Amino acid sequence: MFKKYRKYLLIGGIVISFLAILVFDKFYFKILFFKPVKAANTISCMSSPYIIYPGDDITITAVVNFSASAVWAEIEDVDGDTVESNLALTSGDDVNYTKVYTTSSAAENRYDIGIYATVSGTGEKILCNPSNGSTWIEKSPNNIRWQGRQRLEVVSYNNKMWLIGGFTWDFMSDVWSSANGDNWQLVTQQAPWGERRTNSGTVVFNNKIYLFGGYKLNANWTALTFNNEVWYSTDGKNWTEATSDADWTDRSSFGYTVYNNKIWLTGGCDHADVDMACDSGKNDVWSTSNGVDWDKAVENASWSARANSKLLVHDDGSGEKLWLIGGIAYSDGAYKRDVYVSSDGATWTQKTAAANFEARYGFNAISYDFGTGRKLWVMAGAEADSGMTHHNDLWSSVDGITWTQAKDDVALPGIAVQPSKWTRWSPRRNAAAVLHDDGGGTKLWIMGGWDKVANENDVWYAIDPTSDDPETGWNLINTQYNAQYGNRYQPAMIAYNNKLWVLSGNVRARGLAHDVWSSTDGIDWICEYGDYTVGTEGIDCDHAAPTWVARWDHQLAIFDDGDSEKLFLIGGCSSILGGLNHCETAGELRDV
Secondary structure, eight states: OOOOOOOOBOTTSOBOOOOEEEEEETTEEEEEESSOOOOOOOEEEEEEOSSOOTTOEEEEEEEESSOEEEEEEEEEETTSOEEEEEEEOBOSSSSEEEEEEEOOTTOOSOEEEEEEEEETTTOOEEEESGGGTOOOBOOOSBSOOOOOOBSOEEEEETTEEEEEEEESSSEEEEEEEESSSSSOEEEESSOTTOSSEESOEEEEETTEEEEEOOEEEOTTSOOEEEBOOEEEESSSSSEEEEESSOSSOSBBSOEEEEETTEEEEEEEEEEEOTTOOEEEEEEEEEEESSSSSEEEEESSOSSOSEESOEEEEEESSSOEEEEEEEEEETTTTEEEEEEEEESSSSSOEEEESSOSSOOOBSOEEEEEESSSOEEEEEEOOBOSSTTOOBBOOEEEESSSSSOEEEEOOOOOOSSOOOGGGOOSOOSBBSOEEEEEEOSSSEEEEEEOOBOSSOBOOOEEEESSTTOOOTTTSOEEOSOOOOOTTOSOBSOEEEEETTEEEEEEEEOGGGOEEEEEEEESSSSSOEEEEEOOOSSOTTOOOSBOOOSSOOOBSOEEEEEEOSSOEEEEEEOEEOOSOSOTTOOOGGGEEOOO
């Protein structure tokens, strides 16, 4: 808050000269006068990120307007027990203080962070808390959302959904659980089967969660390592390695399911470059009754060597059998839409060489009766065309031969309306699909995946995925949705003139947003300025795009320049190159 200062007149009409020096230093203003009025000693503080995971780094910062002999933080856990009592913050300019603090990897609670400073000379202790305009940071690793990701594994086990690993632009080894898809608990930040693992198999078998195979990428992203390990857990947190070297060769992206009291594995990828493009596939079939001893049903099945296929159990009226759908055949790189069936894993019969749906990868498949008889269901995925068309369609078949499109693709806009108006999840690949009873009956759940713009962390469910009735059709259960201004990274937001304002930001695959949005309630947003030509059809902005260049990682401030309060936009990055948290030098901005 900036105060206006006026000239003071001495009694008798003698005007005392007035001198004001405005110093602008890293967005903090100091006003100095010839005869200063002493300002109150204040400290502002913050902590980033706001959501704190066990084992994460927290950057604690403080800004003081006085000479401080010491600046430090005190941290308490949810029980009020002191975690840190004198965590010193350091500074190079005696104004801005900072400290990077690593939370305990074993912690499973929230943190209260209080930041203090001692005034030089007087010894007065100043606390950064709500009483002087700043806030305590208090976030919990429980009841928060997992980071958006693709290639995640989700299973239903012990009345909960369990989300395991995936790819967030890093390879994850965390485990989350939820009974209702809304409230998620972090079970472990890093399971012992190791980080940077994806495209593994996960099933529920013999009242345990089994995880097997997959690949890891080394820390500097220069080499992939495939494995044939098998792990299991009864609680998602404590894992036991059943074997470090199963009988099948190291691989990822295979088909897997549980059938006839055994875990089954089909095909997969056993070699890929660092871009994760698989160049060697398998067509063998394996099974196990204990996770340790594996039996080979066939070395070369009648379907071509492939990865990214779906293996599931389905009854077409003749009894339950193994069904294999689609995948990528690495002999020619072709995306497949064939369907095979087997009762023993050794002998396979082709039901169709080309199902009605477009050939795709990263799709989901299940077998279930949603009220009209048990059927095979195929949904989502991406094609191999030049635009990598992504789908949110839904196909079904009783016999694997005749396929009916139950839901056509819905071209959702790059922006959202209100969450209640979403009727289906956005087109995507590498999402997770699971059947789970949340206490109100079995539902089909879709979560996560890549939608050509971002790794998502939304959660959807349907009692009947073909229905348009909001009571039984698709519902977004968590409000981590795209606001109308669209998915973006490091925009700037501020409250000004009784409105929320969002300016610019990085929208990744679509470049930089060049826009200004406002809202009076945080739900309904108006595009005040903008020029939308890519990926955001249907947006009408009141005015053309602003004159300043599109940017991200910029700052907004409210300042009275002597005329009136105005919004000031400061700096940022005008380049999408250089990485997620780093701006290339040529894109660094210092304009105001």
